[in-house]
Amino acid sequence: MTKLLNTLIIEDHQLIIDGYTRALEHVSSQNHEIVFKITVAKNCDDANYEIEHAVKNNLIDLVFLDISLPPCKNRILVSGDDLGMKLRSLFPQVKIIVSTHLNNNFRLVNILKMVKPDSLLLKSELDSKNLTEAILNVINDIPYYSKPILKLVRQHISNDFNLDDIDRQMLYQLSLGSKTKELPEVIHLSIAGIEKRKRRLNQIFNNEKKSDKVLIRLAKEKGFL
Known part of the structure; x- marks a missing residue:
């Protein structure tokens, strides 16, 4: 058959x-x-x-x-x-x-x-x-x-780089030049929720400078963008 x-x-x-x-x-x-x-x-x-x-x-x-x-x-x-x-x-x-x-x-x-x-x-x-x-x-x-x-x-199985779709949407929008205050327009989170996510992303990628430019560079180096 x-x-x-x-x-x-x-x-x-x-x-x-x-x-x-x-x-x-x-x-x-x-x-x-x-x-x-x-x-x-x-x-x-x-x-x-x-x-x-x-x-x-x-x-x-x-x-x-x-x-x-x-x-x-x-x-x-x-x-x-x-x-x-x-x-x-x-x-x-x-x-x-x-x-x-x-x-x-x-x-x-x-x-x-x-x-x-x-x-x-x-x-x-x-x-x-x-x-x-x-x-x-x-x-x-x-x-x-x-x-x-x-x-x-x-x-590297012990490393936890588990980003969900919202994390990756944020990284992508930031890579396009979007500002944090603009993200709620395209991502269905409050500004407080966006900022909490960004703090977590900065911790994950060990972004000590906390700048968006450095965060995007680190995300690209790890293959997330």
Whole structure:
């Protein structure tokens, strides 16, 4: 019996999209009972549209997710992290394969905590072999994390850089030049709540100077922007 897997590729680089497509075609050619119906989105707006469209018919089974993506025009979804968390909330059973160029261990641990991907790969190591292995493992309910990812996570697993979506929205808006007093206009928190979050972020990133400029620099160094 043929098994149809509705597959959403969220990626803004065509070469990577082509690589995913070839890997899916290879898996299907070796397993004739599996068919992938592929949809592609190249930014957060398009991906959000496909997710919202799929909600009505539960049409997402497998997702390839890039982390660094062009944000939504309304700035509500600013990265693949946001899309991944939305997918998890709307489709609890969805299988998510994340690939990223980020190799900062703190950032990778945060992706694992927040998105909870079934597979996490570095783009620098993507090839047909590990892509095929990741797909086969994930569709058979077996997590797949590449060796470099596991090594990085083990080295710094004790560090708590667990930022939620509001923290990352704040960092993103500050990186655009927004002032603290302007943040309640785009983030649904009071000014007191914003300031409390900022104090926590300054502690997390060891920002002794407490300046927004230094906070943004430290967040970029850790791969959060």
